[in-house]
Amino acid sequence: MHRLFAELEPSVTVTEQNLADRVRYILRSNTFDVTELERLRREAVPSSGENAAAEDAAPQLAEQTANLDAAVNTPVVVDSNDDGTVAQELELEQMRSTLEEAIVETRSTTLENRPRLPRLAQSKQNRAVVRALNPMLVTYLEASRDLCDTDSILFGAALAVCRIIGAKLSTAGRATGQSSAIPAWRIRIEERIAKARGPHRQTDMLQPDIMQKLTERIDDLKQRIAAWGKRIRRYTERSTRFNQNRLFQSDQKRLYKSLERPIVSGTGPAPNQADMVAFWRSLWSEPVNHNEGPWTEVVASQCASITPMDPVIITPDDVAEAVRRAPELEKSGA
Known part of the structure; x- marks a missing residue:
């Protein structure tokens, strides 16, 4: 040397x-x-x-x-730090292996079943990992067959970065719907209601006050079932409010979209065109004489001495000036 x-x-x-x-x-x-x-x-x-x-x-x-x-x-x-280059080479090989596994996994996974990637912080370590993986992508991108394969390569690279830095990934897919799991408290209350509504042990019909006891027992069970049902509704409303507040803090657009009511169309036969024309014509085309009563004449005579206000003309310049001075408002759902 x-x-x-x-x-x-x-x-x-x-x-x-x-x-x-x-x-x-x-x-x-x-x-x-x-x-x-x-x-x-x-x-x-x-x-x-x-x-x-x-x-x-x-x-x-x-x-x-x-x-x-x-x-x-x-x-x-x-000292013992002379093997730093060897450690870096081993780390690069491990990164290359992780990248290849992520790309192969992404190519064999449908778009709906891909994990949802988290937002990564702009730290020095994360940027170093991205800079290390960028040169490795050249070989895969040059051999890409189409746009879908390129998308799989890029998503696989992002997935590899998350795995290398140890970021948490959601394994339930990218579906945005809420989980269908029933809470444990609701299962317990529903079991109590089912048990209360189910058959009970036989009561000795020879007792003299059997009818009174049955009536009291039935009333007690009805009150318990009603209380448990109200508890389920109260807990459900509280859980809904909590989820909506949390969704409002994270993604307002998804919240407003979830609040939209589905369009319900009529189930009966469609009306005839002639009937529709006749209906709306009877409302808007035929003149109607309304009898408002004598109080309108009294009000008109009292307002006759009032000087009418001059007409106000609003120009585009006035609107532009008002908009310019108005504070900016955050657009809902943007």
């Missing part, structure tokens, strides 16, 4: 020991990040047009490698 450095930089005087120390310092201080190491790794792989030249230069490369190993392995005092 010292001989190669002397050939490249003949004006710089440096000893073999000094050069080896500088190499170790660069390796320990992590001067090159994972993106730069990935780029150097891809540049180190010879292309198809350079295979012949690489074969001719194999003995020289072996000699250079031996010189480099001899220079690096010079007996000096070093």
